[in-house]
Amino acid sequence: MFQHCIFCHGKLPANDSVEHFPVGRRIAYDPHRGRLWAVCPSCTRWNLAPFEDRWEALEELERARRDRGRVLSSTDNIALVQANDVELVRVGKARLTEEAWWRYGQEMLRRRSRHRVLRWTETAALVGASVTTGGLLYMFGGNILNNAVRYQKFGPVAWQGETACITCGALLQQISFRRSKFMHLTRDNAGTGLALHMRCGYCRSERRVGEHQLEGIVAEHVLRRVMTYHHFHGASESRVRAATDYIDRIGSPDALARDMTRAGLRLDHLFSSERRTHAIALEIALNEDAERRLLEMELAELETRWRQEEEIAAIADSLLTPSLDPIRPHE
Template identity: 45%
Template sequence: MYTRCLVCATPFEPNQELEHAPHGQRLAFDPTRGRLWVVCRTCRRWSLLPIEERWEALEELEKLATDKATLLSQTDNIALLRHGPMEIVRVGRAQRTEEAWWRYGRELASRRQKWNKLGLAGTVAAGAVVAGGWAAGGISIFGAWLVMGHGSDTLRDGARWLRFGSSAWRGDQACEACGHRFRALAYRDRASLGLFPTDETGQVELVARCPRCGHYREAGLHLTGDEADRTLRRILAYHHFAGASEKRVFKASRLIQEAGSPQDLTRIVVRNGKRLGDLQRTGGIALEIAANEATEQRLLEAELAELEAHWRREEELASIIDGELTPLPVLEQMRRMVTGGKN
C-alpha cells in the first residue's frame, strides 16, 4: 500500500483501525465500484490504491463505517463520517440509523458527569476546611454549615466563570428609543433575553430590554444573523453548564426528530417569541443541540461540496485506470465480495 501521496509525496499518517489499509487518516471508498483512495491532508488529492490491495481493506472500511463511525453529514452522493481521528468519505449515502445531532447530545450528557464531579470535589474541599477550622477552634457551627452548604456551588460557579467569563456578547449598539449604549450582554441577564423567529429558516433574533427606557421589542438590544447565532450558542452552553441526564437528552433528541430538522425545531420552539427563562428544560436542551447542529451543518455542506467535486474528478480517472488495467470479470467479482453479492 502507498505510504506517500502520489501527487505531493507527503507521507500518509498511520492509522490503528484498519489492518489492510494502515496508512492515512482520511480515506474515501466506493463499495459499489470497488474504489479505495487515501486522501492527502496537504494537497487534498486522492491517491487510488492498486486494485489488488483493495478488497480486504474495502470490507474493513465498510464495516467500520457502518458499525462504529459517526455520521457527520451527507448528500445524495457523498457521506462524511468520523471514527476517532479517522475521517471516512463514503461514496453513496451512509446506512446509519444514528443522526448527527446525537453527537452533541452525548456531549451534554458528559457535562452532567463533570458537574457531579465538581460538586463532589467542592464538598470534599469544604469538608477539609471545616475539619481544619474545627480542630483549630476557629469556626462555629453556623460557619461550618455555611461552608458545607456552599462549597460545591462555589467550585461550580468558578469553573463556569473560567470557561465562559461574564459576558456572552460584547460590542457597541445603541437603543433606538433613548440612545443607551449596549457594550455587553451579561450571562446573569439571560433569563429575560427574548428569542424571536426571523425570515431566515432556523435563525433567531435575540432581544434584550433597554435598562434606561425599558423598551423591549421596538428598541433595546437586537442581535441578528451570525452574531445572534454565536451569542445564542454561548448563552445556551452557559445556561446548561450542568449538562443533562441521558433520559432528558433522549427526549430532546426526539423533539428534533419529530420536528423534522434542527432548523424546524428552532422555528417551533421560538414561535411567536419567548424569553429564555420561559423555555422548558427539555425544550432548552433541544434548542442548544439544534443550534449547534445547524451551525455545523452549514460548515460541513461547504466541505461536502468540495469533496464531491474531488470525487467526480478522481472517479473519472479511476474508471480509466481500472478499465485499462483490470479485466472486467475480476472487477465484478471484487464488487460482489464487498457488497455481499448485491447487484
C-alpha cells in the same frame, strides 16, 4: 500497505478501527466500483489503495458504516460518516439518514463528564478542609471549580456592542450573562432568522415600553453563547436522547428553532427545570445549524475531489489489471 502520501510524501496517520486498512483517519471508498483511498490530512489528495488490499477492507468498511456509523452529512453521490476514530467518505447512492445532531449530543456528554471530574476533585478537597473548619466550608462548596473554569472560558459578558432603544434611543453597550436570562427570543421581522430583545432600562423607569434588539447573525451568536454558558455542565445521556428525540419528532434542527421562537420566549423560562429538555434541544439545534453549513461546504469540496480521483483510479485500475473486472457485484 503505504504509509506516506504519494503526492506530498507526508505521513498518513494510522487508525485503530479498520483491521484490513489501518491507514488514514479519513478513508474514502466506493463499494460499487471497488475503490479505496486513504485521504491525506496535509494535501487532502486521495491515495488509491493497491488492488489486492481492497476487498476485505471494503467489506469491513461497509460493515462498520452499518453497525457503528453516524452519517454527518450527505449528498446524492457522497456521504460523510463517522465510525469510531475514522471518518468515512462513502461514494455511491444510498439512502442514508443524517444524524447530524448526534455529534453535538456527544459534546454535551463530554461536558457532563468534565463537570463530574471537577465536582469530584472539589468535593475531595472540601472534605479534607471541612475536617478543620467543622463542615462550614463544605456547605459553601459545590461548584467553585466549575464556575471558575466557566468564567475563564466565557468571562462575565454575553454581548458587547451598541444598540439603540427603539423608543428613546438610549444606547445599550453590553449584556452580562447574569442579565442575559431576561432577554426575549423571537423570530426577526423578516421571519427568517432569530431576534433577541432586551427591555430598555430608561423607558422602564419612565413607565414606557422600549427595548433593544439584536438580530440576524449577532442574535444567533449571542444566543448560542448564552445557551452554552447555561449548559456548561452538559447533560445526561437520557436528557440528550430525549432532546434529540424531540428534534426528530419536529423534523429537523432548523424546524425546531423556528417552532420554539415562533411564539416568543423569555430565556429564564427556557432555562427553568421543566423546560430543560427543550433548552438542550434548542442548543443542539442552533449549533447543528452552524455546523451543518460548514459540513455542506466540505461535502461539496469532497465531491469535486472525488470526481478527479475517480478519473485517475479508473485509469490506474484498468492499466494494472487489464484482464480483471474491477467491478464487484453489489451485495
